[in-house]
Amino acid sequence: MKKYALALSLLAVVACETATDPVAPFLGDQPEIVGDAVAFGIWAPSGPDTCSAAIHDQYSAVGPDGLRYPTWHPPVDPATGCTFGHEHGRDPSGSDLFEEVGAIPFGYANQHLQTGGFGAPRNEDHVGHKVEWENDIQMNVGGAGAEVLDITCDVMTKLHQGTHSPDAFTNNMHEVVYHVRCTDGTGFSATLLTPIGVAGEMVVGCDREIHIDAGTANPSISPDGGGKRAIPEASCLQQRVIAPEDGRPRFDSALRESWEISASLRTQSNKTIASFNPYYQVMDPSRFFDQAADRDMARPIDLCRLPGLVGEDRCEAVGTDSISWDDPRSPFKGVRRFVDVNANRVRNADGPNIWYTNALGRNGSTEPFPGSIRQWVAIRDNSGIDLHGGVIGRNRDYDGPGVRAPN
Amino acid sequence: MKLTTVALLGLALVATPVAAQDGRSAGLWLDIAAAAGSARLSCDLCESGRDLGGSVELAVGAWAHPRLRVGIDAGALTRSDNNARETVYSSGVVAALYPRPASGLHLIAGLGWVGFRAEQFTYDAPRLRLGAGWDLPLTSGWVAGNRITVDGASFASLQNGGASVAESVGLSVVRFTLYIRRR
Numbered sequence: 001m002k003k004y005a006l007a008l009s010l011l012a013v014v015a016c017e018t019a020t021d022p023v024a025p026f027l028g029d030q031p032e033i034v035g036d037a038v039a040f041g042i043w044a045p046s047g048p049d050t051c052s053a054a055i056h057d058q059y060s061a062v063g064p065d066g067l068r069y070p071t072w073h074p075p076v077d078p079a080t081g082c083t084f085g086h087e088h089g090r091d092p093s094g095s096d097l098f099e100e101v102g103a104i105p106f107g108y109a110n111q112h113l114q115t116g117g118f119g120a121p122r123n124e125d126h127v128g129h130k131v132e133w134e135n136d137i138q139m140n141v142g143g144a145g146a147e148v149l150d151i152t153c154d155v156m157t158k159l160h161q162g163t164h165s166p167d168a169f170t171n172n173m174h175e176v177v178y179h180v181r182c183t184d185g186t187g188f189s190a191t192l193l194t195p196i197g198v199a200g201e202m203v204v205g206c207d208r209e210i211h212i213d214a215g216t217a218n219p220s221i222s223p224d225g226g227g228k229r230a231i232p233e234a235s236c237l238q239q240r241v242i243a244p245e246d247g248r249p250r251f252d253s254a255l256r257e258s259w260e261i262s263a264s265l266r267t268q269s270n271k272t273i274a275s276f277n278p279y280y281q282v283m284d285p286s287r288f289f290d291q292a293a294d295r296d297m298a299r300p301i302d303l304c305r306l307p308g309l310v311g312e313d314r315c316e317a318v319g320t321d322s323i324s325w326d327d328p329r330s331p332f333k334g335v336r337r338f339v340d341v342n343a344n345r346v347r348n349a350d351g352p353n354i355w356y357t358n359a360l361g362r363n364g365s366t367e368p369f370p371g372s373i374r375q376w377v378a379i380r381d382n383s384g385i386d387l388h389g390g391v392i393g394r395n396r397d398y399d400g401p402g403v404r405a406p407n
Numbered sequence: 408m409k410l411t412t413v414a415l416l417g418l419a420l421v422a423t424p425v426a427a428q429d430g431r432s433a434g435l436w437l438d439i440a441a442a443a444g445s446a447r448l449s450c451d452l453c454e455s456g457r458d459l460g461g462s463v464e465l466a467v468g469a470w471a472h473p474r475l476r477v478g479i480d481a482g483a484l485t486r487s488d489n490n491a492r493e494t495v496y497s498s499g500v501v502a503a504l505y506p507r508p509a510s511g512l513h514l515i516a517g518l519g520w521v522g523f524r525a526e527q528f529t530y531d532a533p534r535l536r537l538g539a540g541w542d543l544p545l546t547s548g549w550v551a552g553n554r555i556t557v558d559g560a561s562f563a564s565l566q567n568g569g570a571s572v573a574e575s576v577g578l579s580v581v582r583f584t585l586y587i588r589r590r
Binding site for chain 1: 448451452453454455488489491493525526527528565566567568569570571572573
């Protein structure tokens with residue numbers, strides 16, 4: 001077991017000894033491993049990947065259900081030097097929250113969706129799990145608050161955000177993990193499958209007024225959610241890359257993808273106890289929506305072969321080579337990402353800290369029930385502060401040796 | 408406020424003959440002032456900066472004794488930062504004691520209310536004022552001068568839109584003031 005599994009085990013020991021610690025969703029008494037989650041062991045090497053599935057599966061975290069889940073790992077295995085061909089974002093062990101919340105089990109909410117009463121499964125691929133975090137974020141407070149109050153937060157989040165396949169064209173249910181702790185006492189740890197926008201519908205990235213009915217969501221009973229999935233569409237590429245008015249192609253502008261979440265944890269009486277609405281943005285997805293293409297999906301790398309675009313803008317790195325969409329040399333592999341933290345609301349003045357919700361963050365109860373997920377919410381009401389955060393990861397690039405689409 | 412006014416008028420009636428003995432003006436005095444100052448809220452979450460703003464003050468009162476001037480005052484200190492305007496209002500009773508008969512040096516003390524406003528943020532608390540000043544005679548009826556005062560307040564909550572966002576918040580206001588006063 002690699003260092004994250006080891007760290008989790010050590011943290012479990014610490015957590016057992018410090019009863020006054022806030023109880024994080026994945027700490028506390030660590031159960032024995034009773035099996036593997038659906039999300040575990042689904043990755044296998046292909047193409048130029050040099051790591052084996054066995055090496056990959058050494059990076060695991062045990063959920064409170066005793067199942068083994070995949071978790072964050074570097075793009076290159078430090079022990080063997082082999083490459084996985086994908087990355088999961090920023091190493092969570094650097095977050096100030098890591099000691100408290102531990103490693104993030106990828107797919108935990110997906111695992112418990114049906115047990116909690118939802119009528120269909122929703123499983124997501126492995127490479128789409130992306131971690132981002134920042135310590136001591138200077139928060140903005142609504143109105144004049146920025147001049148009056150000085151509040152910082154630690155934020156660590158993970159979203160399953162696949163930008164290499166047609167999944168997100170129609171499918172709006174994606175797993176999000178969100179941990180926040182602020183100096184004013186605001187804080188929560190939420191794990192849920194959150195519906196982002198309307199099921200089966202996407203919004204055109206370069207013109208949010210245009211909504212496209214992209215097909216039937218999987219699962220077909222996916223509920224609609226707040227927010228939106230703004231995804232690049234062929235017209236964006238046409239206007240901003242292929243035939244821009246000023247003749248200058250701008251891939252970043254055309255391809256920028258923004259998944260704008262409106263997530264919440266709610267009680268059985270539908271009272272919101274915590275809500276957040278971060279925007280997860282990707283500048284270099286390896287696909288865009290094109291109804292004229294097979295599976296409605298085209299590849300931006302193919303545009304680099306057009307006569308006017310050879311060697312231009314993001315195609316500069318490609319030169320005159322003809323490379324495939326999943327080549328590590330492609331500049332479009334979903335490694336340039338950032339998160340707008342936005343609002344962090346807590347309405348839990350009467351407590352308690354621990355709530356059990358279903359995988360959709362609903363039906364919150366103080367007692368666990370089949371399929372429930374343990375959430376932690378500070379005993380606080382921060383309604384007097386419109387606490388919202390800035391951007392994290394704006395200047396980071398998660399490219400690494402061997403990293404390629406699908407990523 | 409009515410009580411204060413009545414009390415001041417009463418003091419004026421009593422004070423007039425006493426003040427006149429010392430050469431200081433009899434009866435009511437009126438003080439108009441402009442100041443540079445800064446305000447700072449103090450709490451765990453409060454922004455720690457202290458930026459300069461402009462202030463105006465008006466005070467009126469009477470001589471209670473040739474060395475003691477009492478009255479009521481009101482003022483506002485304001486500054487704008489990143490399109491957000493912060494204003495500190497204050498009012499209360501004030502007294503100025505002249506320790507040496509022939510000197511313009513005086514010590515200031517006051518009690519009253521202070522209110523902080525920044526869009527939806529509000530803070531209201533009792534305040535204590537301490538300071539010192541120096542009168543310079545201009546004419547027989549007018550003096551000019553300068554003074555430095557510090558207002559302190561504590562034990563109140565900072566509100567935003569009616570909801571408390573911080574408890575036990577302190578507020579301090581420092582002003583350097585130029586004034587003219589009808590004696």
